[in-house]
Amino acid sequence: MGFEDALQRVGSDGLYQRAFTIFGAFACIVPLMQNLASIFTLKMYPMKCNYGNGTLVDDENYCDNCPSFYESVPEVEGSYTIRNHFNLFCEREYLGELGNTFFFIGLACAGAVGGVFADHYGRKPLGLFSTSLMTVCAIAAPFMPNFWLYTVCRTGVGLGIPGLYNGLFTLLFETLDTEKRSSYYILIIQGWSSGVLFTALFGYLFPSFIYYEVAMGIGTIPVVLVTLILPESPRWLWVMGKRKAAMRSLNKIAKWNRNEPIGMSELATLMGMEEDNRRSKRVKAEDAVSEAQRKPKESAGITELFKHKYILMATVVTWFNWFSVTMCYYGWSLMVGDVGGSVYENLIYGGAMEIGGRFVVLFVADKVGRRPFAIFLTWTVTVCCGVAAALVAMGKEGSTALMVVGMLGRSFISWSWDILGLIMAEYPPTPVRVIISGTTSTWSRIGGIVSAQFTTIGRWNTNAPHFLIMAITFVAGLSCFIYPETQGLTLSDSMLEADTYIRDNFGCCRGNQSEEKDAEVSMRQLEQRENEDC
Structure with missing residues (x-):
């Protein structure tokens, strides 16, 4: 852990980390709501067939008896789902679940590549891109003119969710004190469970899927705005050879934690001291342990x-x-x-x-x-x-x-x-x-x-x-x-x-x-x- 001394200097368990944890818990809420959104947006309401007299059909075989045009009758005033909006009944009923499947396909695809992106381009860019994609697609989805464009937007929301975790959460954990990571994990994951409560709240407040999905998109906007002002991971910047950028990132953390800013010479000294300490410990260990314990590291793959x-x-x-x-x-x-x-x-x-x-x-x-x-x-x-x-x-x-x-x-x-x-x-x-x-x-x-x-x-x-x-x-x-x-x-x-x-x-x-x-x-x-x- 070549950056532990520098993090201790600016604060690895201070106001910045605690505020970030609250932010991280909040950022978990909307992704969980997006995962469970179909509970309300795909809800099936009673149907009315277009016989010309508006007769409500209760027959279980209405799909065989009704004309080709159907209109839903909401059981609650103002209720409106994508089944109403895109006429997903009878022979088109399966399309609702198919569209939700594409949402999860987006999750799977993004989960496989998000970590690689973060390692090459940074944690913050991935988090910012992912949350922005979630916001735009969530707000745009209910206004799409047909079901397939709606599904494209929902897939975009799915693509954004894994990047939020791979980007923002890695960004937080790389600035934490090692002994505190488990405690911070518990607090952040509670935001995920809180999303279940907000799913029920939004479903009650917004019976129309249009307002429901727009509300979820708006709920992601604060995450985007906060991500804009977050410093990039100083650990990642240092490993990538961006020394000055790492120092600026550390100083932002120091400011939050009410510590004095760190200069490049002090940062270099801290890193050098730690390297000397590690080298000294390694020399002593080589004199005290067996050959087996000095076996070289195995390659990853x-x-x-x-x-x-x-x-x-x-x-x-x-x-x-x-x-x-x-x-x-x-x-x-x-x-x-x-x-x-x-x-x-x-x-x-x-x-x-x-x-x-x-x-x-x-x-x-x-x-x-x-x-x-x-x-x-x-x-x-x-x-x-x-x-x-x-x-x-x-x-x-x-x-x-x-x-x-x-x-x-x-x-x-x-x-x-x-x-x-x-x-x-x-x-x-x-x-x-x-x-x-x-x-x-x-x-x-x-x-x-x-x-x-x-x-x-x-x-x-x-x-x-x-x-x-x-x-x-x-x-x-x-x-x-x-x-x-x-x-x-x-x-x-x-x-x-x-x-x-x-x-x-x-x-x-x-x-x-x-x-x-x-x-x-x-x-x-x-x-x-x-x-x-x-």
Whole structure:
């Protein structure tokens, strides 16, 4: 961490970081609302066929009996969805879900390239471009003259969301004190859960999809304006050789944190002192450690995954699990109006449960371990979905019991997301940690694409989405046994060490191992590295 001394000098846990965290939490709200927007914008209202007398058709076979022109009758005064606007009924009904699928395709595509863009052109340009794209496309979408141009705009919104995280959040984390990053992560992710509450609020205040989508676009404007005044990551600027720009960025942070500005000579001295300190520590370490511990760094590359089968197994499980939880979370969220009760109440209660429960979940995970808790959470979702399917089969679609089970199931999915995120950050070795994170993000977006079809599947069979969630969360829970227990695990810099650790912790919880077993594993790893060096 070649920039830690300079960050400490200007402040790495001060007013700037705290204000940025509040801003980051706020920036999470609209992206989550965009993900769940189809709950309201694709809502189906009763129809009126153009028979000339305005007769309201209640016949289930109205698509076969009505003329070619349809007009929706809103059940609430002022309600208006894209189904009304673009005539998405009967043979055109599938287009609504198809358009939502393109939104998630935009998420997947941008997630794959956003990190590369940020590494080459900076964190701030990516964040500014992405939030601007979200704003323009969100405001323009409801005014498009046809459905396909509307879908293009929605895809543009999807393209902008991953860039917000890859750009702005990386920009924040690169200016934080190392020990504070977990706490800031918890606070920022609460903004994401708060987006569920705002989804319900906006759906209630703006029953017309035109005002609803324009309001979301306007809500992104403050994010764009704040991004304009943010300093670029001084760490990235320094690595790219832009020394003066890095100094100016540091001085902006120092001003926010009420510290004295730093000059180029002082900055160079701090960097030189730290380099001298690292060199001194390295020389001492070379006199004190074995040859195995001085093994050169391994090169990064996705091919490294395929050279170490246990890391690869854990990574495939990670891809599958993130695909699964994303598909189930958004799929169940998009069905929120079908689980009984008021859609507004379901979102509010569910969002509140996610926010409050997240602190408890992270606390418990630190006590019982990541892996057993991840298994418990995913299998609890399986049970909740089984109960929901039974209630639907008993004809209790609108019951309070189904509403409660639905909220619990979605909350447990959200919490399992948090624990799986911790595991993903902790088990990979340094040479492939970023690669695993990036590829996992892409698989997560693919899960979002599938989730857009849950309402279509539900029309085919009311319980089909429940059966799908039951099956995939049960398999996800089983797959978690492949993970090593990562609670309290020191991050590894060695592919061999990480691969050996996963192998030796396969199929049982690390908490059941004795300290002697841990010491034996560590000794075997060290001996293996020494033999390779010889």
